[in-house]
Amino acid sequence: xxxxxxxxxxxxxxxxxxxxxxxxxxELVEFWKAAEAQGGVKFHDKARIFKVLKTPIPRQMDxxxxxxxxxxxxFHVDAETGRVRELDDVFGAQAQKDFWMKLDDLAHDIxxxxxxxxxxxLEGVPGVKTSTxxxxxxxxxxxxxxxxxxAIRRDLQQHGYTxxxxxxxxxxxxxxxxxxxxxxAQCRMSIHPIGKNYGLVPEGSSVSLLEIQNELxxxxxxxxxxxxxxxxxxxxxxxxxxxxxxxxxxxMDPRMQAEADLLETFLEDLExxxxxxxxxxxxxxxxxxxxxAIAEGxxxxxxxxxxxxxxxxxxxxxxxxxxxxxxxxxxxxxGDEAExxxxxEDNLRVCNGVLIFFGxxxxxxxxxxxxxxxxxxxxxxxxxxPGVTISCVGAKTAEKERFRTHEAPVIFQxxxxxxxxxxxxxxxxxx
Numbered sequence: 001x002x003x004x005x006x007x008x009x010x011x012x013x014x015x016x017x018x019x020x021x022x023x024x025x026x027e028l029v030e031f032w033k034a035a036e037a038q039g040g041v042k043f044h045d046k047a048r049i050f051k052v053l054k055t056p057i058p059r060q061m062d063x064x065x066x067x068x069x070x071x072x073x074x075f076h077v078d079a080e081t082g083r084v085r086e087l088d089d090v091f092g093a094q095a096q097k098d099f100w101m102k103l104d105d106l107a108h109d110i111x112x113x114x115x116x117x118x119x120x121x122l123e124g125v126p127g128v129k130t131s132t133x134x135x136x137x138x139x140x141x142x143x144x145x146x147x148x149x150x151a152i153r154r155d156l157q158q159h160g161y162t163x164x165x166x167x168x169x170x171x172x173x174x175x176x177x178x179x180x181x182x183x184x185a186q187c188r189m190s191i192h193p194i195g196k197n198y199g200l201v202p203e204g205s206s207v208s209l210l211e212i213q214n215e216l217x218x219x220x221x222x223x224x225x226x227x228x229x230x231x232x233x234x235x236x237x238x239x240x241x242x243x244x245x246x247x248x249x250x251x252m253d254p255r256m257q258a259e260a261d262l263l264e265t266f267l268e269d270l271e272x273x274x275x276x277x278x279x280x281x282x283x284x285x286x287x288x289x290x291x292x293a294i295a296e297g298x299x300x301x302x303x304x305x306x307x308x309x310x311x312x313x314x315x316x317x318x319x320x321x322x323x324x325x326x327x328x329x330x331x332x333x334x335g336d337e338a339e340x341x342x343x344x345e346d347n348l349r350v351c352n353g354v355l356i357f358f359g360x361x362x363x364x365x366x367x368x369x370x371x372x373x374x375x376x377x378x379x380x381x382x383x384x385x386p387g388v389t390i391s392c393v394g395a396k397t398a399e400k401e402r403f404r405t406h407e408a409p410v411i412f413q414x415x416x417x418x419x420x421x422x423x424x425x426x427x428x429x430x431x
Contacts, residue, residue, distance in 0.1 A: 009113060016055065019057060050106065051071040059171070070167055180212070187226070190217040194232045256371040348376040
């Protein structure tokens, strides 16, 4: 007990036996008292107690001092069967690799805290990077994306960013919202991994933690200087009806404005987008009379956005508009995800008009493309937003026939192509 007065950091290896032991409970309480007498248990949102979880322990079984802390989980839970496996080399090379990665995370976090406590800089020491940049909010997610969330957190911290929340969230909705609002207020970006399960519904709430975090991030974004990224892993298969409905709501949400984005891509591409957005300076708002440079003799550049299955239909529009003196930009469907997206953003940055085709794709795809046009200022566009028209083409469907939006004119050409119907679109571009 006397030694605890000279201890900077306490590492608790929590197991079922740990939470039942009178000795470990006494040790924890005495360290807490000694730490409070020396300036406090927390420094810069970091706790001097590290919770290492050898096996899953229900949070309510933790001693009160440990319940708010994030744990370092040295085990995996199979998302399909619920079976728990410790990170032990008896389970193969991957389990051993995951053990060392988790241990490395723990060591870096302890080193960072000791730097703060000792007031000594570790800059220049190989492998040690301190959080000198801005804070990023990394939303809590469901168990099926826990490893991906850890990879994102690790990547951000290795690049010097502070990642919040830095401690466990309260279980009661009202207290949880207060804690989340405080964290979001410190951040310039929020990242929301969206998995296949609906997730935790806090006490006193009727919606999941995923929804709560997203709504609070939207409110934070209204104050400016903030980017919100929602991420759905490529090829995600969702069987939970509630989660499938929620994902569709995210795809259709009209609040996906210039400083928000919904990405359905691979983890590596997400990390690229995260760092691109963090490096970007805040876009300058164009003057109302600003315009993009247009080559002499050219009326401007029109970007045709279509599903690859509608390429033959789009070619009819491309020919008609080119004959009217416009330069035509097409999407690309070759290359990796990052290259395709970069080409798309480049087109949105320079075009004067956009024609979105509602053909083989569904309404959710169309509305996402419309959102992306509205966000083109965030891609570095310096002129006013391009004029947009949506053209319903191809086979007639009930979804297309009832489609309406106040955000762009809609033309219907499901009975065949006619260049005459493009006249209003061309007139708006001329004006």
